[in-house]
């Protein structure tokens with residue numbers, strides 16, 4: 579297995595986020611990627627790591643994202659001051675269906691929550707994150723067994739026209755669309771604690787991409803509102819979206835059983851490439867989540883995914899425990915690399 583990553587993510591260091599009118603330190607930290615990379619290198623010193631820059635074809639991004647949203651994202655570097663942190667601490671008081679003219683109002687239009695901050699260099703950071711996914715994915719398209727895009731920021735909550743849940747570009751979905759263009763039949767399997775609502779939204783009416791997610795019941799956790807088990811797709815997409823929602827303190831046994839159900843569907847789909855939105859926020863000591871998986875659980879999850887036997891792109895998404903996150907990663911990849 580090999581890794582793609584980018585040091586440019588250090589340019590994105592949001593200071594705060596707001597929840598229920600309480601402002602606290604941001605949970606999205608550069609150390610997450612650094613610690614995982616360091617731990618994997620200590621365990622496998624000859625691991626190949628490829629650094630990626632921010633040079634990515636805008637047309638590839640426009641397959642998923644709206645042009646006006648990309649314009650907003652790309653212009654932050656000239657609009658924001660050095661160190662400025664453009665976070666929402668409130669929500670819009672009117673429904674918006676077109677871009678407002680006032681610069682200070684645009685953040686309501688291009689961001690869906692009070693956790694996701696636009697920072698000055700977010701274009702560089704988001705594009706380098708996607709470039710790491712794209713570079714890794716292209717190797718997987720050539721039938722390399724497994725590549726891990728160890729990226730930050732994550733992407734699975736990003737919508738075509740909005741940032742959301744610390745995500746700016748829908749990394750896994752953008753690459754999935756690219757894979758379809760290469761005549762592939764991809765599956766997105768999202769095993770982050772939170773629902774992969776970006777992918778569901780983007781591919782909800784299509785049968786050429788299967789989207790599957792195990793996540794916390796949105797009745798109690800982000801992204802709230804929808805993303806329940808009865809959401810199975812629309813039009814051509816009926817039967818091509820599958821959600822399994824779990825209650826608080828879901829343990830290893832419950833989780834592995836849920837994974838078996840999704841993997842059975844993946845096998846029936848006869849995919850030729852698997853894109854796994856990888857989590858570590860299902861860990862029992864994650865500070866903002868409430869599942870009960872142990873470090874050892876990740877080997878068992880990896881074993882089941884590996885047994886599917888598909889070339890697999892692993893895309894880093896969430897994970898906020900800074901004490902054990904690298905142990906979770908080592909546990910997972912020990913099984914993949916065996």
Ligand SMILES: [Zn+2]
Pocket residue numbers: 770771772857859895896897
């Ligand atoms: Zn998450």
